[in-house]
Amino acid sequence: MNITVIGTGYVGLVTGTCFAETGINVVCVDIDEKKVEKLRNGEIPIYEPGLDVLLERNMDKGRISFTTSLEKGIKNSDAIFIAVGTPPDEDGSADLKYVLGVAREIGQHMEDYKVIITKSTVPVGTSFKVKSAVEEELAKRDVRIPFDVASNPEFLKEGSAVDDFLKPDRIVVGVESKRAEKVMKRLYKPFLMNGHPLLFMDIFSSEMTKYAANSMLATKISFMNDIANLCELVGANVDLVRKGIGSDSRIGNKFIYPGTGYGGSCFPKDVQALVRTADEYGHSLEVLKAVESVNYRQKSVLVEKIKNHFGKNLKGKQFGLWGLAFKPKTDDMREAPSLVIIDELKALGANIRAYDPVAMEEAERILGDKIEYAKDEYDAIIDADALIVVTEWSEFRMPNFRILEKLMINKSIFDGRNIYDPEEMEELGFTYYSIGRDAVLSTKEETVKI
Numbered sequence: 001m002n003i004t005v006i007g008t009g010y011v012g013l014v015t016g017t018c019f020a021e022t023g024i025n026v027v028c029v030d031i032d033e034k035k036v037e038k039l040r041n042g043e044i045p046i047y048e049p050g051l052d053v054l055l056e057r058n059m060d061k062g063r064i065s066f067t068t069s070l071e072k073g074i075k076n077s078d079a080i081f082i083a084v085g086t087p088p089d090e091d092g093s094a095d096l097k098y099v100l101g102v103a104r105e106i107g108q109h110m111e112d113y114k115v116i117i118t119k120s121t122v123p124v125g126t127s128f129k130v131k132s133a134v135e136e137e138l139a140k141r142d143v144r145i146p147f148d149v150a151s152n153p154e155f156l157k158e159g160s161a162v163d164d165f166l167k168p169d170r171i172v173v174g175v176e177s178k179r180a181e182k183v184m185k186r187l188y189k190p191f192l193m194n195g196h197p198l199l200f201m202d203i204f205s206s207e208m209t210k211y212a213a214n215s216m217l218a219t220k221i222s223f224m225n226d227i228a229n230l231c232e233l234v235g236a237n238v239d240l241v242r243k244g245i246g247s248d249s250r251i252g253n254k255f256i257y258p259g260t261g262y263g264g265s266c267f268p269k270d271v272q273a274l275v276r277t278a279d280e281y282g283h284s285l286e287v288l289k290a291v292e293s294v295n296y297r298q299k300s301v302l303v304e305k306i307k308n309h310f311g312k313n314l315k316g317k318q319f320g321l322w323g324l325a326f327k328p329k330t331d332d333m334r335e336a337p338s339l340v341i342i343d344e345l346k347a348l349g350a351n352i353r354a355y356d357p358v359a360m361e362e363a364e365r366i367l368g369d370k371i372e373y374a375k376d377e378y379d380a381i382i383d384a385d386a387l388i389v390v391t392e393w394s395e396f397r398m399p400n401f402r403i404l405e406k407l408m409i410n411k412s413i414f415d416g417r418n419i420y421d422p423e424e425m426e427e428l429g430f431t432y433y434s435i436g437r438d439a440v441l442s443t444k445e446e447t448v449k450i
């Protein structure tokens with residue numbers, strides 16, 4: 001089979017590469033010339049573990065190629081996946097200009113039957129807008145070419161995208177014809193070896209499933225963050241509570257880790273978009289509105305702790321910050337909690353020297369000279385009044401605390417991901433704040449309370 005994937009971002013590139021791995025011929029199309037040039041040279045524009053090896057292998061076999069020309073890209077394909085961005089519009093609803101722009105271009109160039117699949121995360125009804133856009137363009141050309149639309153939302157997570165795609169928990173496909181169903185069945189057969197289901201449904205339900213899944217996961221996180229904050233007030237330990245509830249198989253132990261709020265290119269925008277969709281239908285999604293506001297508040301929780309400890313004026317204070325990406329194993333900083341923390345600390349006069357194992361280039365692009373950039377995690381904390389842990393990269397989990405002690409002015413840590421053990425911190429003589437657990441206050445350190 002031949003397929004085309006339009007958009008070579010986190011989703012499109014992983015989708016194209018993983019399909020090529022099954023033996024299918026894949027053409028990837030992107031409007032970004034620089035990106036396409038890089039990809040043609042075997043360079044991957046994003047950081048995604050495992051993708052480089054897979055892409056190289058499939059490029060060597062000639063199963064995947066890259067072009068900026070949609071017309072050429074779709075020429076011989078049986079199926080076209082649309083995987084372009086759907087960023088939030090001004091009011092929070094999903095901006096469909098890229099998806100519908102691609103649909104129109106497909107209508108302008110297609111010559112024979114295709115299944116046109118929306119893989120981007122799109123509001124209910126979008127696949128039919130894609131269908132109308134293609135039909136309008138065909139009508140302008142005065143041609144009748146049969147085609148089908150389908151919805152195939154993607155559930156991969158950045159940082160484990162390749163694994164998630166190759167071994168999915170499930171694959172959801174919305175179709176309205178048996179012909180399209182057959183094509184999708186053939187395409188996904190190689191990914192069903194782990195016994196997980198390929199779920200066919202109507203297109204509306206498929207589109208809705210994606211938003212419901214992300215919203216449910218975001219709800220779990222906001223719920224836990226809310227509980228964590230209460231744990232601190234009542235003297236409970238959220239980690240024990242998490243284990244206590246997570247071992248109930250009805251609740252499950254995934255996505256209940258408290259922290260500095262969820263970020264990334266998906267949860268914030270998708271929760272917002274679903275709230276807007278509901279509003280349009282005159283239905284208020286109260287739970288999700290609370291999920292959003294708890295998340296907004298959570299991004300400031302560490303700064304509140306810092307203010308309580310050092311006072312509201314942070315002029316002359318130096319902070320080492322570990323972790324800029326919105327989560328480990330990615331260089332993506334979209335909606336990263338680090339951005340909010342940096343903004344708020346800077347507004348209070350603080351200096352920040354930050355380190356991230358892979359997101360330094362992206363951070364410099366976004367933040368410019370707002371912060372200093374360290375060459376490694378230890379360089380970040382030289383003469384620091386405190387270390388702030390924002391992203392739980394595994395190399396931050398077991399630092400040499402003796403080096404920390406030597407390099408820092410104050411032995412204090414604000415841990416937004418609960419990666420250290422409060423008892424150990426106490427033994428080492430650190431002042432240690434985390435999320436949903438009692439603070440450890442070193443007696444040696446002077447603290448200024450407001």
Ligand SMILES: NC(=O)c1ccc[n+]([C@@H]2O[C@H](COP(=O)([O-])OP(=O)(O)OC[C@H]3O[C@@H](n4cnc5c(N)ncnc54)[C@H](O)[C@@H]3O)[C@@H](O)[C@H]2O)c1
Pocket residue numbers: 006007008009010011012029030031032035083084085086098101102119120121122154155156157158265266
């Ligand atoms: N990032 C994730 O983890 C993830 C997971 C599941 C679903 N999604 C959804 O998938 C979609 C894509 O997300 P992403 O993170 O891959 O986006 P991205 O911003 O990383 O990539 C989008 C790509 O589309 C290209 N593009 C835009 N307009 C184009 C056009 N007219 N023709 C060809 N290419 C075009 C851009 O140049 C860019 O390379 C979004 O709807 C997102 O919500 C994302």
Ligand SMILES: O=c1ccn([C@@H]2O[C@H](COP(=O)(O)OP(=O)(O)O[C@H]3O[C@H](CO)[C@@H](O)[C@H](O)[C@H]3O)[C@@H](O)[C@H]2O)c(=O)[nH]1
Pocket residue numbers: 121154155156157158159214217221254255256257258259260261262263264265266267270326327
């Ligand atoms: O217990 C948890 C789990 C996650 N997070 C945070 O939640 C955000 C999102 O994390 P994650 O879901 O791992 O990353 P994404 O790559 O954004 O993936 C989500 O968004 C994608 C885009 O829609 C979906 O495809 C995935 O299924 C969905 O998990 C990050 O800021 C995490 O730090 C927590 O705070 N606590």
